[in-house]
Amino acid sequence: xRQLPRVGITIGDPRGIGPEIISAALSDSQVSALGEYxxxxxxxxxxxxxxxxxxxxxxxxxxxxxxxxxxLAIEAAVRMALAGELDxxxxxxxxxxxxxxxxxxxxxHTEMLQDLAGAPAVSMMMAAEKTRLGAPLRVVxxxxxxxxxxxxxxxxxxxxxxxxxxxxxxxxxxxxxRSPKIALCAFxxxxxxxxxxxxxxxxxxxxxxxxxxxxxxDVYGPVPxxxxxxxxxxxxFDAVIAxxxxxxxxxxxxxxxxxxVNVTLGLPFPRTSPDHGTAIDIAGRGSANAxxxxxxxxxxxxxxxDFDTFLEDS
Numbered sequence: 001x002r003q004l005p006r007v008g009i010t011i012g013d014p015r016g017i018g019p020e021i022i023s024a025a026l027s028d029s030q031v032s033a034l035g036e037y038x039x040x041x042x043x044x045x046x047x048x049x050x051x052x053x054x055x056x057x058x059x060x061x062x063x064x065x066x067x068x069x070x071x072l073a074i075e076a077a078v079r080m081a082l083a084g085e086l087d088x089x090x091x092x093x094x095x096x097x098x099x100x101x102x103x104x105x106x107x108x109h110t111e112m113l114q115d116l117a118g119a120p121a122v123s124m125m126m127a128a129e130k131t132r133l134g135a136p137l138r139v140v141x142x143x144x145x146x147x148x149x150x151x152x153x154x155x156x157x158x159x160x161x162x163x164x165x166x167x168x169x170x171x172x173x174x175x176x177x178r179s180p181k182i183a184l185c186a187f188x189x190x191x192x193x194x195x196x197x198x199x200x201x202x203x204x205x206x207x208x209x210x211x212x213x214x215x216x217x218d219v220y221g222p223v224p225x226x227x228x229x230x231x232x233x234x235x236x237f238d239a240v241i242a243x244x245x246x247x248x249x250x251x252x253x254x255x256x257x258x259x260x261v262n263v264t265l266g267l268p269f270p271r272t273s274p275d276h277g278t279a280i281d282i283a284g285r286g287s288a289n290a291x292x293x294x295x296x297x298x299x300x301x302x303x304x305x306d307f308d309t310f311l312e313d314s
Contacts, residue, residue, distance in 0.1 A: 067094070
């Protein structure tokens with residue numbers, strides 16, 4: 001009999017919808033049968049499941065206190081994963097402003113996880129193993145939360161090569177893909193049309209692709225943004241590296257909203273999270289949709305075990 005993976009689930013900001021979508025997800029009989037779960041966060045917010053308490057939360061508490069507790073939960077989850085107590089971690093959304101006010105000086109989850117785990121490099125992948133068009137779509141953001149005017153300064157050949165290499169290695173390790181096909185989404189319209197609309201494709205992408213091919217990565221590109229996602233959905237590519245946030249997130253959420261999952265690549269353990277925020281404005285009303293949390297838990301379970309079983313259970 002297959003041993004069930006042990007998954008830690010952090011509550012996130014206690015003022016948000018994290019507690020209710022976790023409760024809803026773990027009440028799903030199909031989800032509960034897949035793994036062993038430990039909720040990590042303040043006591044009393046999620047009933048009926050084992051909890052690793054990191055303190056107490058009083059309804060109506062302050063934003064800084066909510067942020068402090070959400071950070072403590074992340075810290076505890078990483079510590080447990082590194083100690084072998086957990087096979088994977090799922091994180092409910094945090095409020096970044098409250099997180100900072102609570103004393104955590106990280107831009108967000110990804111950077112904190114990287115630091116605590118001592119990972120040399122990480123990538124933010126948005127993964128939907130089923131989309132509205134049926135086929136999977138996996139998008140890695142080479143740069144994340146930056147003003148568009150700042151992207152050209154940050155988008156380097158080394159960055160593209162590092163992100164594509166990490167993506168290829170992760171798809172091999174966790175998804176079981178022997179030689180993943182990685183597409184580099186172009187930066188300029190029509191991949192610059194030979195330099196008519198910019199020089200990034202020649203100056204940045206060409207050396208990145210050369211470096212990747214020397215490393216044995218099966219890389220394609222630069223592929224124009226207006227065709228690369230359609231081609232990925234048709235099965236030509238296993239993942240797409242997007243040069244900046246919205247060029248990757250807009251098509252991804254169009255075909256996968258509610259079922260998309262944020263996966264951190266490069267950590268020594270799988271980490272997933274829903275593809276939405278805290279939704280503090282609707283918390284406690286009973287209207288929060290748990291579908292993305294359910295997918296985040298399911299994917300974490302299967303990445304920690306055998307990805308083929310994800311396809312069998314889908």
